[in-house]
Amino acid sequence: MTKICCFGELLLRFSPVANGEWIRQVSMPVFVGGAELNVATALANWGIPVKYSSVLPKNALADDIINYISDKGIDSSGIVQFGQRVGTYYLPQGTDLKNAGVIYDRAHSAFSELTAGKVDWSEILKDISWLHVSAISPALSAEVAEACRELMAIASAKGVTISMDLNHRAQLWQYGMAPTDIMPDLVDYCDVVMGNIWAANALLGIPVDEQIHTKGQLADYIGHARATSEAIQERYPRCKVVANTFRFDTLPTGLRYYTTLFVEGQQYVSPELITRTVIDRVGSGDCFMAGLIYGLYNNHPPQETVNFAAEAAFGKLQELGDATNQTVTDITNRFYKLTTLS
Template identity: 55%
Template sequence: MKKVLCFGELLLRLSPVLNGDWLRKHNTPIFPGGAELNVAMALSRWNLKVKYITALPDHYLSHEVLAHLQQQGIDTSGIVFSGRRIGTYYLPIGQDLRHTDVIYDREHSAFSEIKTGMINWDELFDQVGWFHFSAICPALNENVAEVCEEALQVAAKKGIRISLDLNYRAKLWQYGKNPVDIMHRLLPHCHLIMGNIWSANTLAGIPVDANIHQGANQDTYLDHAAKTATAIKQAYKNCETVALTYRFEKGEGIDYFGTLHLANGDYCSPLFSTPHVLDRVGSGDCFMAGLIYGIYNEHRPHHVISFAAAAAFGKLQEYGDATYQTIAEVESLLKAYEYYI
């Protein structure tokens, strides 16, 4: 089995318990993460061969983190050692990365300073069948966007399948470029594009109904998802598969479902609902991992989207950035929603 290669910035997330607890108790949880690493962690746990590529400073803290990833079965042999800093961010547990409370500290990190020519993509793509990255990478600066483009060109020449998560982080797109202009250079290479109807609008220029929430029901959202998927495929001819998520806040809880759009039809997961969420971070990454896992193993389309959505929903009840759910646990959750494999 060929490997899945995930490329992105490794981050350390600091999650202080507010109202002064982190000061009084001298204790703040730290979670290793980053969108693409979260995908790699899930895929390795689900028995796919995974390689992870990032840039880190060559010091003891980096090597501690890499030893942890290696223990999870992730190939870190291609890591680039450069720069002086590991990127960090601050987010209280329970908040979402799109929330205004997120504080990024990623400027001048090792990953943010990578440039074209620093990574030997031709060598790294040996024995790789799938390449995954996210829109967070090109959001950092134009140099990183150019590195993404460099990687995509090599992957395309080698016939490697490419997936992209259209995750939009407004606080990161601060270098004076229109996100759509940057993403238009990257999207044409992608075979699987995942996101939601709003990120597809912001990052890919796909039309969105600004009034969709007025009197909407699930059928309304499913109809819009199908239209968005069709528009993405028409705009980017290499795109074979589109997956979209819907996540609605309900007080302290969430309603969640996903859609999958292929040449042979549109598919929808069960509607998952919970009155309480432990941690919102990493749910979308878990969904992305579920898609890759299902498609890589050639599962039936309805099972692909249902497994991905169940995994994402299950992640909402775990602390930290990456999931530790097993395949059996995800499938057990599906059965609880009367979906039988």
């Protein structure tokens, strides 16, 4: 059975309790993550054969991490080893990656030393039918962006399906190139694109209605998602599937969430999901991406695919850590209960 390969930087997340409490407790939780590893973890948990590709240094800490990945049922043979350190970031508990509170400590990581010609991508892509990448990697440097393009070009030449998560991390684009200078060339290779209307604007220059929040109705956002999806497919003819997610905070600590899927000229919309509390926001979008890949890989109907992906992402909000531990049964049973009660 062919595998899905998820490629990106592995990161250690340090999650301190806010207001200095982590100092008094002499403790700080550490989670192994990174957007693409989160996707791989979910897919492995759902019975999909998956490989993870990244760059780690050669040391005992990296060995522990590789063993951890393998124990999750993920093929770790796509990890190459050179460089000196594992990238990290600090995120106070209760916040998310789009919050100004995130502190990156990934400069000079092993992954940041990646350049074109440094990795045998053909070897990495053996037995691979699907490659998943995100917009985080090309945000690190021009050299890493070129390595991503090299990987995607080789995968494309091999007939591999390519998906892209338009993760927008504004803090990372610091090397003198705007996202719109880099990302369009990469999306040219993509069959599947996931993001939201604002990320599509920031990364690809797709127009966004600056008054959309003033309108603020679900129908307005869904209509904008369709327009964005159509614009992406018009600019990038290879792209056949576009997904958009919408996540809005509600007072005092909850949020509402819904998603769309655009394929073959038809838009499919998930139910609107609402929660009063959130345990951990990190990895919810990655869980949606995994759910999307899961449905497409298994040739599930579009409505079933977007429903599953949305419910998986929503369920992740109630889990501590970067990656989900939900099973397929957890997700489908919860969604079935939701629809029968509504």
